[in-house]
Amino acid sequence: MLIVQKFGGTSVAGADRIRNVARRVVETHEAGNDVVVVVSAMGATTDSLIRLASDVSENSHPREMDMLLTAGERISMALTAMAIQDLGVGAMSLTGSQAGILTTPDHGEAQITEIKPGRVKEGLAEGKVVIVAGFQGVDPESKDVTTLGRGGSDATAVALAAALKADSCEIYTDVDGVFTADPRVYPDARKLEEVSFEEMLELASAGARVLMARSVEFGRRYGIPIHVRSSFHSGEGTWVKEKTMEQAIIRGVAHDASEAKVTVHGVPDQPGVAAALFEPLATAGVNVDMIVQNVSEEGRTDISFTVPRADLTEAKSVSAEVADKLQANGVDVDENIARVTLVGAGMKSESGIAARMFRILSDHGINIEMISTSPIRISCVVRGDQISEAVSRLHEGFLPLSPPTEEA
Amino acid sequence: MLIVQKFGGTSVAGADRIRNVARRVVETHEAGNDVVVVVSAMGATTDSLIRLASDVSENSHPREMDMLLTAGERISMALTAMAIQDLGVGAMSLTGSQAGILTTPDHGEAQITEIKPGRVKEGLAEGKVVIVAGFQGVDPESKDVTTLGRGGSDATAVALAAALKADSCEIYTDVDGVFTADPRVYPDARKLEEVSFEEMLELASAGARVLMARSVEFGRRYGIPIHVRSSFHSGEGTWVKEKTMEQAIIRGVAHDASEAKVTVHGVPDQPGVAAALFEPLATAGVNVDMIVQNVSEEGRTDISFTVPRADLTEAKSVSAEVADKLQANGVDVDENIARVTLVGAGMKSESGIAARMFRILSDHGINIEMISTSPIRISCVVRGDQISEAVSRLHEGFLPLSPPTEEA
Numbered sequence: 001m002l003i004v005q006k007f008g009g010t011s012v013a014g015a016d017r018i019r020n021v022a023r024r025v026v027e028t029h030e031a032g033n034d035v036v037v038v039v040s041a042m043g044a045t046t047d048s049l050i051r052l053a054s055d056v057s058e059n060s061h062p063r064e065m066d067m068l069l070t071a072g073e074r075i076s077m078a079l080t081a082m083a084i085q086d087l088g089v090g091a092m093s094l095t096g097s098q099a100g101i102l103t104t105p106d107h108g109e110a111q112i113t114e115i116k117p118g119r120v121k122e123g124l125a126e127g128k129v130v131i132v133a134g135f136q137g138v139d140p141e142s143k144d145v146t147t148l149g150r151g152g153s154d155a156t157a158v159a160l161a162a163a164l165k166a167d168s169c170e171i172y173t174d175v176d177g178v179f180t181a182d183p184r185v186y187p188d189a190r191k192l193e194e195v196s197f198e199e200m201l202e203l204a205s206a207g208a209r210v211l212m213a214r215s216v217e218f219g220r221r222y223g224i225p226i227h228v229r230s231s232f233h234s235g236e237g238t239w240v241k242e243k244t245m246e247q248a249i250i251r252g253v254a255h256d257a258s259e260a261k262v263t264v265h266g267v268p269d270q271p272g273v274a275a276a277l278f279e280p281l282a283t284a285g286v287n288v289d290m291i292v293q294n295v296s297e298e299g300r301t302d303i304s305f306t307v308p309r310a311d312l313t314e315a316k317s318v319s320a321e322v323a324d325k326l327q328a329n330g331v332d333v334d335e336n337i338a339r340v341t342l343v344g345a346g347m348k349s350e351s352g353i354a355a356r357m358f359r360i361l362s363d364h365g366i367n368i369e370m371i372s373t374s375p376i377r378i379s380c381v382v383r384g385d386q387i388s389e390a391v392s393r394l395h396e397g398f399l400p401l402s403p404p405t406e407e408a
Numbered sequence: 409m410l411i412v413q414k415f416g417g418t419s420v421a422g423a424d425r426i427r428n429v430a431r432r433v434v435e436t437h438e439a440g441n442d443v444v445v446v447v448s449a450m451g452a453t454t455d456s457l458i459r460l461a462s463d464v465s466e467n468s469h470p471r472e473m474d475m476l477l478t479a480g481e482r483i484s485m486a487l488t489a490m491a492i493q494d495l496g497v498g499a500m501s502l503t504g505s506q507a508g509i510l511t512t513p514d515h516g517e518a519q520i521t522e523i524k525p526g527r528v529k530e531g532l533a534e535g536k537v538v539i540v541a542g543f544q545g546v547d548p549e550s551k552d553v554t555t556l557g558r559g560g561s562d563a564t565a566v567a568l569a570a571a572l573k574a575d576s577c578e579i580y581t582d583v584d585g586v587f588t589a590d591p592r593v594y595p596d597a598r599k600l601e602e603v604s605f606e607e608m609l610e611l612a613s614a615g616a617r618v619l620m621a622r623s624v625e626f627g628r629r630y631g632i633p634i635h636v637r638s639s640f641h642s643g644e645g646t647w648v649k650e651k652t653m654e655q656a657i658i659r660g661v662a663h664d665a666s667e668a669k670v671t672v673h674g675v676p677d678q679p680g681v682a683a684a685l686f687e688p689l690a691t692a693g694v695n696v697d698m699i700v701q702n703v704s705e706e707g708r709t710d711i712s713f714t715v716p717r718a719d720l721t722e723a724k725s726v727s728a729e730v731a732d733k734l735q736a737n738g739v740d741v742d743e744n745i746a747r748v749t750l751v752g753a754g755m756k757s758e759s760g761i762a763a764r765m766f767r768i769l770s771d772h773g774i775n776i777e778m779i780s781t782s783p784i785r786i787s788c789v790v791r792g793d794q795i796s797e798a799v800s801r802l803h804e805g806f807l808p809l810s811p812p813t814e815e816a
Binding site: 057072077093 | 457475
């Protein structure tokens with residue numbers, strides 16, 4: 001078997017942890033597998049490099065920032081290779097560029113376009129463990145080094161697994177797997193044994209941070225099973241794959257408290273109004289998530305949408321300009337919101353899930369401010385300070401403590 | 409003009425110093441020159457990376473060590489590029505590999521074999537300052553990253569200047585230039601305005617640390633004048649070049665207290681004995697410096713040689729083995745030695761310099777234990793605790809305070 005194993009920044013933060021990672025890798029290798037390892041930068045390295053840059057300059061230098069940040073994985077991958085060699089197994093580290101990770105030229109948020117893993121295959125053919133720097137690649141046109149942005153190391157691992165036609169991709173993390181809810185919010189949440197790519201995509205978009213949507217997309221597109229598991233013990237984690245054995249109606253309850261709501265009041269209810277608002281927002285680079293338009297009263301309506309809090313200032317000023325042009329009544333901003341989401345492929349066939357969700361929330365005095373649905377997901381925006389209550393009550397309602405289907 | 413400027417680790421240790429370097433570079437650029445900048449890793453970065461590696465592993469991992477250490481220049485070069493861009497001048501950083509620095513495969517002590525500076529020239533043609541990582545290159549066969557060992561960044565700068573046919577190479581350092589003696593040992597030592605390649609080679613070999621012999625060799629071979637100057641002010645430093653205006657008899661007094669002496673006593677005085685000793689030492693990687701063989705008494709002789717103290721343990725054990733085989737009387741080790749050296753191209757034509765040197769030392773009660781000469785150098789090994797005295801008295805004798813030729 002060919003297995004790609006990815007270890008994040010906390011897993012390689014310090015000599016002891018790097019030696020742990022090496023033991024884990026060597027066990028897998030000695031069980032007769034070919035192993036490719038993807039590592040992130042050690043613990044706080046990336047942050048301290050960013051701090052160094054901001055000490056030197058207040059301006060944006062995308063090319064040089066990527067040159068700087070890619071030093072981080074270079075350090076962790078070399079140390080990991082040393083620790084593996086110490087256990088008697090051949091190992092070599094490769095930068096993203098050396099591993100053939102080709103990307104778009106977008107510094108800081110490049111997308112992987114192609115992988116030419118010639119040197120990785122050579123290393124494997126020599127019986128070596130190959131360690132590849134996560135998060136980085138190279139633009140084949142300019143030959144400049146690029147970074148992949150948030151969740152980049154996971155994306156490297158899954159994309160590399162796809163290019164190598166690996167049997168699986170293991171994502172080692174500081175949690176035990178994917179849970180039915182965030183255990184910090186709902187302590188009785190349970191680890192899932194498996195979840196479909198489709199459900200994992202919805203969970204990731206709805207706020208589950210364990211795996212980014214872009215990595216799940218790669219896994220889905222190329223059919224690479226992803227095993228999300230703990231770097232602290234060898235117990236099974238959660239398998240993310242095409243088909244799951246059990247098709248649960250509800251897979252989990254995700255939440256996201258990182259957004260804010262913008263409302264444009266008293267917009268004329270006529271064609272082209274939505275475009276007039278959302279086109280300039282897109283141009284300004286604001287990531288709009290949910291959009292709700294109320295029913296019209298006296299020819300006017302309210303449009304509400306949510307954005308990441310980081311984009312709020314920009315969203316507010318663009319909306320105010322548009323409101324002016326449209327002679328709307330004004331713009332309101334609400335930062336005290338959160339979104340709770342039910343995800344489950346079983347929803348497609350089961351009816352009444354939405355109604356049951358709304359009932360549970362209302363029974364506990366939780367007001368719903370916005371609603372959005374997909375075939376396997378229902379999201380509600382509620383008051384920010386009620387989010388724990390919402391997650392807990394929905395989990396109790398849909399995923400009771402002795403679940404009929406979840407535990408094998 | 410095309411100028412290569414090299415800044416060492418102390419010159420880029422911290423944001424303020426990096427901004428200083430940037431100002432220096434931009435001044436040179438705005439005076440109408442094309443500028444290529446070579447930087448070392450920031451201050452203590454290399455040491456802390458070495459410490460990280462030794463935390464992870466006690467073994468030697470040459471390839472991965474080079475992968476690790478090259479993160480150091482990556483950081484400093486990216487930050488330097490940012491600081492230059494902030495001053496309104498285009499800048500791009502290149503790794504050794506990107507700059508086309510091809511080397512032998514010897515990790516940790518690679519030699520530059522060829523430079524293919526295509527991307528450097530492209531950058532210059534676009535009007536940019538190009539920042540190149542010092543100390544590193546790439547083995548074109550394996551495509552593995554290499555480091556050049558001690559003095560590697562200087563070698564990068566001078567070799568790059570040669571490949572680009574630069575008009576000069578400026579080595580910025582924390583001293584004002586090359587001195588007639590180490591000012592910490594002899595405070596009245598004077599800065600030299602110029603020194604020939606030949607003399608600088610001898611000074612470097614004799615212990616002057618400001619410029620390593622390998623860089624001087626590059627400068628000499630390709631006729632690139634090297635300007636050794638302070639990174640703290642813009643005053644002239646020392647020019648190292650082919651011909652100097654003034655051919656001083658004595659250029660300076662260098663010393664080296666980093667070696668130890670090994671003596672093999674009572675070696676049979678017959679052909680092949682020296683080879684029997686120095687071949688196994690070479691095989692063991694011991695760097696033998698001076699060698700002296702005494703006159704024979706009763707068919708036996710003593711052979712003494714000096715080695716860097718780092719090689720002493722190895723040198724001692726190899727010598728003891730050989731002494732056994734040759735049925736010599738035994739091996740002695742002496743760590744309390746130092747070497748003082750007079751350097752000057754004028755010696756070639758002037759006679760009596762050696763005799764005068766020995767007289768000065770003897771007049772001050774300094775015993776000479778070993779002597780070695782070249783056409784432009786005389787070195788004497790003396791007791792280690794007499795080295796300051798030796799340097800001072802020789803400086804006074806050969807380079808008196810109002811020198812007849814040195815100051816213009």
